[in-house]
Amino acid sequence: MKKTVCMVLAMLAGFCFSADLFANEKDHQKKNYENEKFVWTDNYVSEGNHAALAPSTEEIVTTCLSKDGKSLRWVRKNDIYKYGKFTGTSTLETALYNMAVDEMINNFEKDGTLRTGLYWGGVWTRDVSYSSLLSLAYMCPDKVKNSLEVKIDRMGRIIQDTGTGGSWPCSSDRVVWALSAWNIYLATGDIEWLQKAYPVIIKSLECDDMVVFNPQTGLYRGESSFIDWREQSYPTWAQPADIYLSECLGTNAAYYGVLKVTADMAAALGFKKDVKKYTQKAEALKKAINDKFWVEEDGYYASYWYGRQNLIRTQHSETLGESFCVLFGIADEERAAKVISSMHVGEFGPPIFSPQIVSQGNYHNNGVWPYVTSFWGKAAAKAENETALLHALACNVRTAALYATNYENYSFNTGNPYTTLMNSPNMLWGLSGFMGLFHRTFFGFEFSQDGLALNPFVPTVLAGTRKLEAFPYRGMSLDITVKGSGHEIASCLIDGKEADAFIPADWTGKHTVEIVMKGEHKPSSINLVGYIGMPETPVVQETTGKLQWKAIDGVAKYEVLKDGQVAAETTACEWTATENGEYQVRAISAKGVHSFTSEPLR
Numbered sequence: 001m002k003k004t005v006c007m008v009l010a011m012l013a014g015f016c017f018s019a020d021l022f023a024n025e026k027d028h029q030k031k032n033y034e035n036e037k038f039v040w041t042d043n044y045v046s047e048g049n050h051a052a053l054a055p056s057t058e059e060i061v062t063t064c065l066s067k068d069g070k071s072l073r074w075v076r077k078n079d080i081y082k083y084g085k086f087t088g089t090s091t092l093e094t095a096l097y098n099m100a101v102d103e104m105i106n107n108f109e110k111d112g113t114l115r116t117g118l119y120w121g122g123v124w125t126r127d128v129s130y131s132s133l134l135s136l137a138y139m140c141p142d143k144v145k146n147s148l149e150v151k152i153d154r155m156g157r158i159i160q161d162t163g164t165g166g167s168w169p170c171s172s173d174r175v176v177w178a179l180s181a182w183n184i185y186l187a188t189g190d191i192e193w194l195q196k197a198y199p200v201i202i203k204s205l206e207c208d209d210m211v212v213f214n215p216q217t218g219l220y221r222g223e224s225s226f227i228d229w230r231e232q233s234y235p236t237w238a239q240p241a242d243i244y245l246s247e248c249l250g251t252n253a254a255y256y257g258v259l260k261v262t263a264d265m266a267a268a269l270g271f272k273k274d275v276k277k278y279t280q281k282a283e284a285l286k287k288a289i290n291d292k293f294w295v296e297e298d299g300y301y302a303s304y305w306y307g308r309q310n311l312i313r314t315q316h317s318e319t320l321g322e323s324f325c326v327l328f329g330i331a332d333e334e335r336a337a338k339v340i341s342s343m344h345v346g347e348f349g350p351p352i353f354s355p356q357i358v359s360q361g362n363y364h365n366n367g368v369w370p371y372v373t374s375f376w377g378k379a380a381a382k383a384e385n386e387t388a389l390l391h392a393l394a395c396n397v398r399t400a401a402l403y404a405t406n407y408e409n410y411s412f413n414t415g416n417p418y419t420t421l422m423n424s425p426n427m428l429w430g431l432s433g434f435m436g437l438f439h440r441t442f443f444g445f446e447f448s449q450d451g452l453a454l455n456p457f458v459p460t461v462l463a464g465t466r467k468l469e470a471f472p473y474r475g476m477s478l479d480i481t482v483k484g485s486g487h488e489i490a491s492c493l494i495d496g497k498e499a500d501a502f503i504p505a506d507w508t509g510k511h512t513v514e515i516v517m518k519g520e521h522k523p524s525s526i527n528l529v530g531y532i533g534m535p536e537t538p539v540v541q542e543t544t545g546k547l548q549w550k551a552i553d554g555v556a557k558y559e560v561l562k563d564g565q566v567a568a569e570t571t572a573c574e575w576t577a578t579e580n581g582e583y584q585v586r587a588i589s590a591k592g593v594h595s596f597t598s599e600p601l602r
Contacts, residue, residue, distance in 0.1 A: 044092065072405075084472065085467075085469045099404075100431040100438075103405065111146070114428060115428070125174050126174075126225065129177050129179060131144075148181060156200055158200060161174075171222055172212045176258070181200075183447070185265075191269075195269065217247060227364045229364055231360060235596035245307070246311070248305075253321050253324035254324060256282055256324075292313075293313075299338040300338065320375060323372070324375070327378060340376075340379060341525050343526075345526045354532055355593050357534055361421045366413065367412055367420060368395070369409045371408075371430055377440075384457075386457075408430055442462075443480055444457060444482075451506075454482075456515060458486060465482070478513060491515070494514075534595050540585050545578070547576070555595075556571075556590040557571050560584075562577070583600070
């Protein structure tokens with residue numbers, strides 16, 4: 001390994017490396033993470049013939065080239081230290097964190113808002129909202145506030161700015177704005193902001209109750225949150241109206257989170273009737289999600305229900321929705337553990353959904369998005385799955401180091417950001433996820449109305465001493481040190497005295513926190529799989545009751561569905577209907593992987 005990495009480094013042109021970077025054999029052999037695709041050590045990230053390292057905490061160099069063949073390198077250019085100074089267990093770890101903060105500042109616009117990425121100007125509702133949840137609500141709350149205000153329409157409702165069929169109501173995840181608004185309040189305690197945000201949220205929810213809520217199922221309609229390129233996640237026959245009728249895990253999980261925080265907002269503002277109303281709505285939605293989406297034999301929630309007259313549940317998992325079910329408490333402790341250990345995960349990270357659509361390119365389909373990986377990593381920490389948490393950290397470190405930026409997405413198969421249909425470096429939710437997962441893992445940030453709790457979860461192989469100095473929180477300046485590994489605290493000193501690991505929101509001035517972890521280890525696992533492709537969707541024709549379709553390669557059998565229920569199995573490519581109804585056909589591979597159902601025929 002040492003010889004290979006040194007040879008790779010020798011290929012780097014235009015950069016000078018000190019020979020002693022790899023002189024210490026012991027340090028060189030320390031591996032934080034390794035799988036068949038890549039290695040992450042204290043000093044470098046290596047993958048095939050490529051490697052990346054940090055000559056200093058303010059520079060990252062890599063042998064990977066840009067899409068147009070140019071050298072890649074990150075060098076700090078902004079004043080990052082007013083957001084606190086992070087010191088990791090290695091130069092590379094520190095440099096990667098510093099790069100995320102530096103790229104955050106790159107996305108500050110002159111009008112006080114946040115651009116979405118290097119190639120994506122302007123504010124996008126879900127991008128800034130999810131970035132806020134991951135870290136920006138406390139890293140740059142004023143910028144997030146300004147950005148959220150831009151996404152309010154003339155009627156005082158949240159704007160749905162992207163999605164199928166002209167956005168809302170086919171896409172209905174605009175309400176994640178409310179999660180961002182609440183997290184700003186938790187980070188800042190700004191009650192005036194809450195008073196301003198609350199009526200916007202109420203108007204939006206009332207509108208959604210009339211248009212996208214389905215009282216028959218207790219679920220909200222509309223496509224999966226952020227997965228808004230319909231051919232990339234739905235059968236090609238699905239029209240915008242069909243997607244509007246679908247009921248998706250990610251969007252409903254987001255609504256549950258929104259209903260919960262709306263009740264919390266109402267309590268903070270003294271609206272007692274609204275507290276009861278939105279608490280009851282949240283509990284009803286939670287039950288509906290668990291009743292309709294949970295698949296016991298798979299150990300995770302299904303991604304969505306789709307169809308026309310009769311909705312059918314997909315076989316897919318969906319990483320953002322699964323993560324929200326764990327993080328928001330939709331899944332109980334047992335189910336949360338199953339979700340994290342059972343979901344399909346690739347060597348470069350968890351896919352957006354699985355299985356994949358063979359006929360579609362890499363983007364949402366067959367893609368890994370670091371911000372989603374960060375949510376999944378946070379969910380893994382909550383479920384106390386150390387293997388999953390380490391994998392999430394390693395995958396984010398890998399792509400940030402090798403490409404010297406925080407990209408939006410990359411191929412599930414190859415880990416390459418250049419082979420996806422659309423992409424951008426310096427991506428807002430990519431960099432916010434990188435910072436947020438570090439904060440959640442190494443320092444255990446948990447914001448509440450009462451203060452900042454610290455509940456670190458440091459994987460065993462990442463044991464060491466980490467510091468976050470002069471970190472600004474509600475007018476305070478915090479120096480936080482965490483030593484060791486594990487997910488339980490052995491001791492905590494605040495300003496030199498034994499105390500719970502909690503900073504009350506009403507403190508002022510400068511404070512020091514020193515935490516030592518117990519070093520305990522709990523067995524855990526993930527479901528690491530390769531590419532899983534779906535069979536093609538049958539195209540069915542009907543003549544006087546006879547259904548016919550062409551044979552599909554790799555298929556073991558076909559199922560005929562009548563009114564959403566399996567009516568027959570066959571290995572032939574035809575079947576005769578003897579009763580009126582809505583008919584569909586789906587193909588099943590020898591490994592039991594389902595295709596989408598065919599377009600409904602009545």
